[in-house]
Amino acid sequence: MLMRQLIFLTMIALLAGCAVNPVTGKKELSLVSEKQELAIGAQQYAPARQSQGGDYAVDHELSAYVSRVGQRLAAVSDRKLPYEFKVLNSSVPNAWALPGGKISINRGLLTELKSEAELAAVLGHEIVHAAAKHGVRSMSKGMLLQAGVAGAAIATQGTDYANLAQMGTGIGAQLITQKYGRDAERESDFYGMQYMVRAGYDPQGAVDLQRTFVKLAEGRRQDWLNGLFASHPPSQERVQNNIELLASLPKGGDLGVARYRTKTARLTRTKPAYEAYDEGREALAKGDRAKAGRLAQQAIALEPKEAHFYGLLGDVEQKNKRLKPAMLQYDKAIQLNPNFFYYYLQRGKLNEQLNLTSQAQADLERSVKLLPTAGAYNSLGNLAQKAGRLTDAKGYYAKVAGTEGELGLQAYGALVDLDLKDNPAKYVRVRVGQDAQSRIVARVSNPTPRNISRIVLLIQYRDATGKTQQLRRSLSGTVAAESQQLFDLDLTGKLTQEQIKTLQSGIAEAQVVR
Numbered sequence: 001m002l003m004r005q006l007i008f009l010t011m012i013a014l015l016a017g018c019a020v021n022p023v024t025g026k027k028e029l030s031l032v033s034e035k036q037e038l039a040i041g042a043q044q045y046a047p048a049r050q051s052q053g054g055d056y057a058v059d060h061e062l063s064a065y066v067s068r069v070g071q072r073l074a075a076v077s078d079r080k081l082p083y084e085f086k087v088l089n090s091s092v093p094n095a096w097a098l099p100g101g102k103i104s105i106n107r108g109l110l111t112e113l114k115s116e117a118e119l120a121a122v123l124g125h126e127i128v129h130a131a132a133k134h135g136v137r138s139m140s141k142g143m144l145l146q147a148g149v150a151g152a153a154i155a156t157q158g159t160d161y162a163n164l165a166q167m168g169t170g171i172g173a174q175l176i177t178q179k180y181g182r183d184a185e186r187e188s189d190f191y192g193m194q195y196m197v198r199a200g201y202d203p204q205g206a207v208d209l210q211r212t213f214v215k216l217a218e219g220r221r222q223d224w225l226n227g228l229f230a231s232h233p234p235s236q237e238r239v240q241n242n243i244e245l246l247a248s249l250p251k252g253g254d255l256g257v258a259r260y261r262t263k264t265a266r267l268t269r270t271k272p273a274y275e276a277y278d279e280g281r282e283a284l285a286k287g288d289r290a291k292a293g294r295l296a297q298q299a300i301a302l303e304p305k306e307a308h309f310y311g312l313l314g315d316v317e318q319k320n321k322r323l324k325p326a327m328l329q330y331d332k333a334i335q336l337n338p339n340f341f342y343y344y345l346q347r348g349k350l351n352e353q354l355n356l357t358s359q360a361q362a363d364l365e366r367s368v369k370l371l372p373t374a375g376a377y378n379s380l381g382n383l384a385q386k387a388g389r390l391t392d393a394k395g396y397y398a399k400v401a402g403t404e405g406e407l408g409l410q411a412y413g414a415l416v417d418l419d420l421k422d423n424p425a426k427y428v429r430v431r432v433g434q435d436a437q438s439r440i441v442a443r444v445s446n447p448t449p450r451n452i453s454r455i456v457l458l459i460q461y462r463d464a465t466g467k468t469q470q471l472r473r474s475l476s477g478t479v480a481a482e483s484q485q486l487f488d489l490d491l492t493g494k495l496t497q498e499q500i501k502t503l504q505s506g507i508a509e510a511q512v513v514r
């Protein structure tokens with residue numbers, strides 16, 4: 001995998017080579033072409049947002065306002081890109097940019113800002129990350145890990161939805177959680193403030209923002225450390241740099257304090273609702289269903305339009321084994337926000353339990369379209385298997401089998417059950433050779449979670465005349481799950497040392513022990 005990635009990057013290097021950075025004007029090595037840069041952003045934007053709680057859908061006016069501020073800055077940036085700005089439904093104070101100008105800011109950061117200029121400072125800073133290719137530069141340097149490790153990286157972010165999203169976010173998960181490094185941060189602060197001036201904002205907003213950040217960092221609140229500060233460590237040095245730059249910039253410009261207060265009024269007013277919700281999620285994770293239910297009701301009383309709150313109530317009912325009431329809550333959540341994967345995933349699994357097959361199928365398919373998850377694919381596998389669509393079932397289980405955790409193991413087992421007879425060599429491995437006593441033996445490895453027996457080996461060697469000889473050997477006994485075993489092939493003394501060197505082997509047959 002890594003090798004393939006390296007070869008791939010080397011190939012691009014030959015195509016792309018050196019390029020001038022559109023923001024700094026410096027020449028730099030660029031291993032990722034612009035076409036690819038745009039493609040990464042376009043592909044990763046939606047799943048990355050889903051895994052962070054989805055778009056904030058309660059107040060469309062606020063979303064439109066944030067987008068307008070972003071576009072006002074983007075219009076004066078040094079690079080034309082298909083910029084987009086979304087507000088994410090997460091309390092974690094954070095903002096990020098994907099390559100190609102796909103930018104998000106969390107609800108939890110908006111409530112900490114005091115003016116439109118501060119918002120412009122955040123968005124301007126992120127615009128520079130995208131325009132100056134900071135994300136793809138890390139990719140070029142090979143600083144990003146492979147997709148498999150990325151799941152773990154995003155899971156440590158501590159949001160409930162990210163924990164489910166171990167598939168499908170791959171490189172996007174790393175791009176939004178990575179540290180760009182000091183130079184990139186300084187560059188983003190510097191050009192971000194220039195863009196603020198060009199767009200008519202008072203760059204004082206950037207200084208205010210950094211001051212607030214330093215104060216917040218001293219408080220060491222965990223949500224900040226997990227959020228913005230993980231990728232953007234604040235420092236007195238950054239405040240100082242911004243103050244110095246401010247002195248050299250033209251005075252005046254728009255601060256937009258009153259306008260910002262008006263636009264974020266609903267969000268500010270309903271902040272306690274989201275705090276109750278977050279606390280409720282925590283309570284449910286600890287098993288306190290009554291408390292979680294109470295907090296969800298509290299949240300709904302303050303903000304009845306938020307779908308997440310009904311999703312939490314649905315989860316409480318589902319844990320209480322009250323499937324029909326749970327279903328009603330997920331229905332409500334979907335009614336309020338039809339664009340979030342989680343409600344479909346949960347309702348799909350309920351429908352599966354209630355044997356409402358076609359509804360389950362529709363919900364789960366919808367959910368993986370929004371965000372591929374192991375849970376949805378596993379349930380789709382179960383449905384396909386029950387309906388006798390075994391090829392489909394194998395395909396679904398195979399997607400889950402590679403993921404971490406209990407579900408991955410379960411799907412791996414289900415896949416072996418369905419597929420071992422047809423493709424034994426895919427699951428069981430064999431090597432033939434001589435042991436310390438010069439016996440000819442086969443080492444059979446069974447990495448699967450199933451006990452496997454009735455193994456038949458196909459053995460080949462070249463005889464004295466150079467002709468290939470083939471023989472089959474049935475092995476007696478069982479190779480236990482996740483273990484290996486040596487078998488005497490009963491060939492000792494029958495082959496010459498020369499012939500032994502030409503030995504090859506494969507798995508012809510194998511069966512799961514029922």
Ligand SMILES: [Zn+2]
Nearest residue numbers: 125185188232
């Ligand atoms: Zn930054």
